[in-house]
Amino acid sequence: MLQPHELRLASEILPFLRDPTTPIARDFIAQASLVRLPAGATIFAEGDECSAFAVLADGQVRVFKIGETGREITLYRFGRGESCILTTSCVLSQRNFPAIATVERDATAFIIDQATFRDWIDRYSPWRDYVFQLLSYRLATVMAIVDEIAFRRVDVRLAEFLLKHAQGDPPTISATHQQIATELGTSREVVSRILADFNDNGLIRSSRGQIIVRDSEGLRRYRGAAL
Template identity: 30%
Template sequence: MNEKIKEVLERTPFEPELKEEILKSGRLKKAKAGQTVITPDDEAQEMPLVMSGLLRVMRNDDNGNEVFLYYLEGGETCAMSITCCLEGKRSSFHVVAEEDSELWMMPVSNLDNWITKYSSFRRFVFNSYQTRFDELLHTIDSMVFMNLDERLYNYLLDKKIASGSFEIKKTHQQIANELNTSRVVISRLLKKLEKEDKIEQRRNYIEIL
């Protein structure tokens, strides 16, 4: 039995019986940095619980453009994947491992029963919805009310908080893709932030000051 998932579950308020069911019914899944975990149009068969690492949730439009939505850290799950699981829908988003990650995949068939049977799991699901909803509002606010340089700096700060590191290991093109703009614009704005002493651009990463 995987010891890491036991450690993760020990930090949750789940009932002992629920922890035991999660241990018995789930499976370990490892994802390398850059690997896609959930793709658009996937049929939801399992709900991921992040054990370690960091996942990035993105949404694509009909033209193939993508926009960053939020990060998933250890002990968290994706609210949109819960919805797809419970309603049997295909996903309209994709999830990528931002860094090497370990997930505990829980079968869809158990979710309805756990929500009904265990109040702690019910709260966990509702809290996941609320957290993701707040983060989506934050993303919308940044797109509507912030200039692109503010959005960029806010994006870098979000990444710092989610990863726990002041070093942002992203290329200009990767940032441009996630903010749905061009590499040239991102490069120009990063130079502006550097002149304002908010960041320093290193050879292979950006450092938040």
């Protein structure tokens, strides 16, 4: 059973819980629990049974796949007020989890068991609306990833990645070639080759675990010319 301060936290991310006298709020208080998830923890491994549904109160979770060759591809991340659509699908269909979900930043989450989750879908329209809106939004995200990987050149996507993630003065990205490859859904060798080209063209300066953007406008022009 949730404590008053935990219900206040829940109502910040799920507005339909703000009136504690409503049936959904009363059930949420009685049946949800708040748990802590440390960074690095695996929430689900591929093939696990989805025994519960989680709504993040804070932190961040990454959902990804690993291919037969060992290459990883990030499907999506979710954070405060969000949940995992693959978990939703698995709970509704009673299938096993088809990917891996790990905690990237220390998180807390409201947990609801799968039987309760399905019961609330049937009985409470605010809960049903929340779940379906979540599915719609995240499906669009996944489709955008599929479109990028299938139809857009890796060098263009890499230029965009550098522009998006560079911070500071000079603009710097602290990431290995393998980490970048994982984010882009390609191989480390491909990333290393393209970064070497960018380096030769004076767009970046690359060292172990760090990339400095030397010419942001050049990256933007490169990206635009390659589209």
